[in-house]
Amino acid sequence: MVKVKDFKWHQGIKVSELVDSLGQVGFQSVELAKAKEVIVKMKKDNAKIFLTFTSNMVTSGLRGFFAQLISYKIPDFLVTTAGSIEEDIMKSIGEEFQIGSFEADDVELHEKGINRVGNLMINTEGYMKFEDWINFHLEKCYLKKKNWAVSELLRELGLFLEDENSILYQAAKNDVPIYCPAITDAGIGFHLYLFQQKHKDFVVDVVKDFGNILLGTSFDDKKGVIALGGSISKHHAILATLLNGGAEYAVYMTTAHKSSGSMSGATTDEAKSWGKVKDESDISTVIGDVTIMFPLAMTAALEELKEEGLID
Amino acid sequence: MVKVKDFKWHQGIKVSELVDSLGQVGFQSVELAKAKEVIVKMKKDNAKIFLTFTSNMVTSGLRGFFAQLISYKIPDFLVTTAGSIEEDIMKSIGEEFQIGSFEADDVELHEKGINRVGNLMINTEGYMKFEDWINFHLEKCYLKKKNWAVSELLRELGLFLEDENSILYQAAKNDVPIYCPAITDAGIGFHLYLFQQKHKDFVVDVVKDFGNILLGTSFDDKKGVIALGGSISKHHAILATLLNGGAEYAVYMTTAHKSSGSMSGATTDEAKSWGKVKDESDISTVIGDVTIMFPLAMTAALEELKEEGLID
Amino acid sequence: MVKVKDFKWHQGIKVSELVDSLGQVGFQSVELAKAKEVIVKMKKDNAKIFLTFTSNMVTSGLRGFFAQLISYKIPDFLVTTAGSIEEDIMKSIGEEFQIGSFEADDVELHEKGINRVGNLMINTEGYMKFEDWINFHLEKCYLKKKNWAVSELLRELGLFLEDENSILYQAAKNDVPIYCPAITDAGIGFHLYLFQQKHKDFVVDVVKDFGNILLGTSFDDKKGVIALGGSISKHHAILATLLNGGAEYAVYMTTAHKSSGSMSGATTDEAKSWGKVKDESDISTVIGDVTIMFPLAMTAALEELKEEGLID
Amino acid sequence: MVKVKDFKWHQGIKVSELVDSLGQVGFQSVELAKAKEVIVKMKKDNAKIFLTFTSNMVTSGLRGFFAQLISYKIPDFLVTTAGSIEEDIMKSIGEEFQIGSFEADDVELHEKGINRVGNLMINTEGYMKFEDWINFHLEKCYLKKKNWAVSELLRELGLFLEDENSILYQAAKNDVPIYCPAITDAGIGFHLYLFQQKHKDFVVDVVKDFGNILLGTSFDDKKGVIALGGSISKHHAILATLLNGGAEYAVYMTTAHKSSGSMSGATTDEAKSWGKVKDESDISTVIGDVTIMFPLAMTAALEELKEEGLID
Secondary structure (H helix, E strand, C coil): EECCCCCCCCCCCCCHHHHHHCCCCCHHHHHHHHHHHHHHHHCCCCCCCEEEEEHHHCCCCCCHHHHHHCCCCCCCEEEEEHHHHHHHHHHHCCCCCCCCCCCCCCHHHHHHHHHEEEECEHHHHHHHHHHHHHHHHHHHHHHHHCCEHHHHHHHHHHHCCCCCHHHHHHHHCCCCCCCCCCCCCCCCHHHHHHHHHHHHCEEEHHHHHHHHHHHCCCCCEEEEEECCCCHHHHHHHHHHHHCCCCEEEEEEEEEEHHHCCCCCCCCCHHHHCCCCCEEEEEEEEEEECCCHHHHHHHHHHHHHHHHHCCCC | CECCCCCCCCCCCEEHHHHHCCCCCCCCCHHHHHHHHHHHHHHCCCCCCEECHHHHHHHCCCCCCCCHHHHCCCCCEEEEEEEHHHHHHHCCCCCEEEEEECCCCCCHHHHEEEECCCCCEEHHHHHHHHHHHHHHHHHHHHHHHEEEEHHHHHHHHHHHHHCCCHHHHHHHHHHCCCCCCCCCCCHHHHHHHHHHHCCCCEEHHHHHHHHHHCCCCCCCEEEEEEEEHHHHHHHHHHHHHCCCEEEHHHEEEECCCCCCCCCCCCCHHHHHHHHEEEEEEEEEECCHHHHHHHHHHHHHHHHHHCCCCCCC | CCCCCCCCCCCCCHHHHHHHHHHHCCCCCHHHHHHHHHHHHHHHCCCCEEEEECHHHCCCCCHHHHHHHCCCCCCEEEECCCCHHHHHEEEEECCCECCCCCCHHHHHHHCEEEEEEEEEEEEEEHHHHHHHHHHHHHHHHHHHHHHHHHHHHHHHHHHHCCCCCCCCHHHHHCCEEECCCCCCCCHHHHHHHHHHHHHCEEEEEEEHHHHHHHHCCCCCEEEEEEEECCHHHHHHHHHHHCCCCCCEEEEEEEEECCHHCCEEECCHHHHHHHEEEEEEEEEEEEEHHHHHHHHHHEEEEEEHHCCHHHHH | CCCCCCCCCCCCCCCHHHHHHHHHCCCCHHHHHHHHHHHHHHCCCEEEEEEEEHHHHCCCCCCHHHHHHCCCCCCCEEEECHHHHHHHHHHCCCCEEEECCCCCHHHHHHHCCCCEEEEEEEHHHHHHHHHHHHHHHHHHHHHHHHHHEEHHHHHHHHHHEEEEEEEEHHHHHHHCCCCCCCCCCHHHHHHHHHHHHHCCCEEHHHHHHHHHHHCCCCCCCEEEEEEEEHHHHHHHHHHHHHCCEEEEEEEEEEECCCHCCCCCCCCCHHHHHHHHHEEEEEEEEEEECCHHHHHHHHHHHHHHHHHHCCCC
């Protein structure tokens, strides 16, 4: 067994050194250090990596970090929810979100046309700009073909954005598919519906996309999952790996606990019972806010990958 | 302001009496009592009620309770995830789930073909029986037509079940639509995909269903949301009410906290900033495990509704 | 293994029936039903029962319920924090607490002389009335003797209250010792300090009280712990049972999770590694708000104990 | 309002740069960056700083970090629980703790004489070595005088340890008092009790120590609180500052949420209603595991303090 070792600070300590030290501190710090280690391992082992996240992370400043990771070719696949798509586009077409307070007066915000996501604020007008953009570009897509798997459509939309900080753009540019099994669950769903009313033969095909995520990896590929937050993003990625024999590597970061039996709180251990991760796999479940845990573990991992020449 | 009042037990105390007393105890008990009250109010006010839940609740013994509530015509619409559909069908065709432990040995379970959801256990064979059933009945549906909105397909499947304890059956029988914006995110997605491979013109249309949920209510209807757990089920229902002017009544029950900015932890207050619930609305956010909170609040609400002759 | 069974409501369902049904529902409901069962068992087995709680529960309307349980001779020992002592006395001398909101404007409250504990409100003046009362009665105690073990002092103070709803009074009347290992950690600590300044030979002896809690039970006694919330109240009771060979029965109710290694979140399983509870013991850890979980489980337990003639 | 800004990694990013960037990311990362800022501010402003922590943090490798911070004269006062005292001494006299698993088999651990605290493991023998040490040194203290305020006794014991990594030793050496309002709530309580049985005039005076913590600061001093975890450690420090007019600066780090009204989950906002922190104060409440949050925020703060020549 590893011994507990006192953490000691020194001026100039590197992030990876800090994270490695935390590995001998205790409680969640042990899991965090392990998360960094598993991420490094899955990359070194050339595993196909699924990165999943929920839309509130795209509301936050993790959005550009995800784009950066895609540009470094860390993930091979993304899985997320419809809100992420919407807000990535909104940011790319110039909308800026604000930092406010969890305790804001919501009636007052509503009067001002400000929508709250935790301590982040989105202006209602941003959704109008989005509406114009999406309608214009859906028309362009429709001219190309009528039946779109979700990931195909997102790739096409991403190419229009031409923004290095955009998840959709970087994903399109680097051939990283974005799976979004509940594409209608945001304002974009409303726009797709209105668009379909005008173009009755327009089909957004979620079933076809299930084939795409399934065939993206095989039983023979090493597979890794980095699931940030819960929701269907997390579930969909581990379902895809399950059907291909399970993942070798899994890192879950979440604020949810296992006590309520939810997917959000389901641990990497529970995943073993399903064959979602392999019994001998390298796994870590970190309980904590993703906006801190992920930049910290990932920065440490990038430092190490960079030193070993594994990213440019 | 209401005063704190000591809770006192007496033999024969009714559930509604217990819950009402909790309204003067403090902390979450106040929210629970309010949840009961808001549920009673939305029913008395003839609000159109969205009941949303996640699949782990269908894994649990809440499943038959949801079916019972549908038979009492409490909800007008259901919103849930694909796992709920799958497990409701599995239970209706004879599969039995077991109660185990959160701390079970997952490698051992996997060897035995047992899949764990928190402290509940599902046999792998159950999924095979489901496969046979779903393939057989998809064929029947396909013979009727090729393009199905999700809720139409679920209604058709529900009618085949003929099980009073089934959510799908009761919903079909009582004309309560089930919306499932991520229908492919479970084993059923795999079967739909294989089915589509055989029948290229088979379309499961999620966009069309967005229109259905949207047109299910109008600006003029009073609207209520009972959101159990988080996920897209919760989000989809409040999105639908938002687009129709917001809900008058909202009860959220969840173990998630607002501190991470997730949808699961978003409060009924936050919803006001979006216009998801109206400013003057009756709202309650109960932090706690739904398997206890919901039967408790709902039993108290049913007692009162029954006494007033509002359910049969 | 026990099977999952659908919960079904019927008019007139008793609380114990509801709780027993929850035992087959899943997730925390299973633990709640077990908690009720373990409480009934420890009572039937004549175990010496430690009931522990934190001061916020005395702020809430659980206070009179605890008093009622003492009058029914359910607990043999209480362990709590200094705030509980203070607030029980405040309520007995006429102070009333209010129910407000978790989101109240705290600067405004401070200006009005209102102190917030979650969604409960305490007027600053109540602390002044308490000051008068405690000083007057400390003088009376001091006349009797100079060196007081904490539990002796609390017994003496309790007798002065003559309020059936008071924890201190019921405990004193029914010879149930109240252990409070951090007696100075509230306003009462300040008053004790000022009192000692005037009476230099006045000693509040915490070490002597350790002997009292230790000798309150023996290795031969069956022992049970009902720990509500965490903190030193919980720890002190299980430490006392540990030193006497461990408890046979333990019920923990808490909102804390084990992931941070805190005492508040420590489970009944973890307690086994220490010998705090015996290996073969009956245990339950319920994750949830005590203001709901405890009245619910305890009401169900009381119903059963009453039916079996085990309480008057 | 501050804008959300995408976090971007670059090789060689400093910890303080990472933490500052997180200030524009969202959710808890905003609070973390603020925590770092408030800590730097309170130090620059020469506030008297209370650092509070619970014993599980001393079980972890934060123990030597706390000792290091004392050696840098960051805190002026410590407040903690009895377990911290015990485990700091155990580590100083050679005991080593191990890192294990939250899911360990507790019956097996008990058989092996291993006690679990979350994912950390303590050998039972360590407690025997502690017993010898404490008895020997209590005798030495007793020869000096009979009546000890807790903080005086801890200072005396600390001087015996002569271990740079020891909290007690560094505190004694640097004249930083350690307040421990529940000194009997650990094995040390048992040893104090046995010692008092042999020496009837031996008194551990908690009331006198209340005067010490109270007189340690005045209304005129600027005051800051860094409360790690909850429990009486947190409460005692803020009570002490409250009685002296409230703190100007407060940082709370905890995994507890405010929803249950517990002290552990009480926020810096709630503290304003009590006058525990001043209305205009600089405050931050970070929800998260202290073993990650504190080293991260504090490392960033130390970097800045060092650069400005405020620590050696």
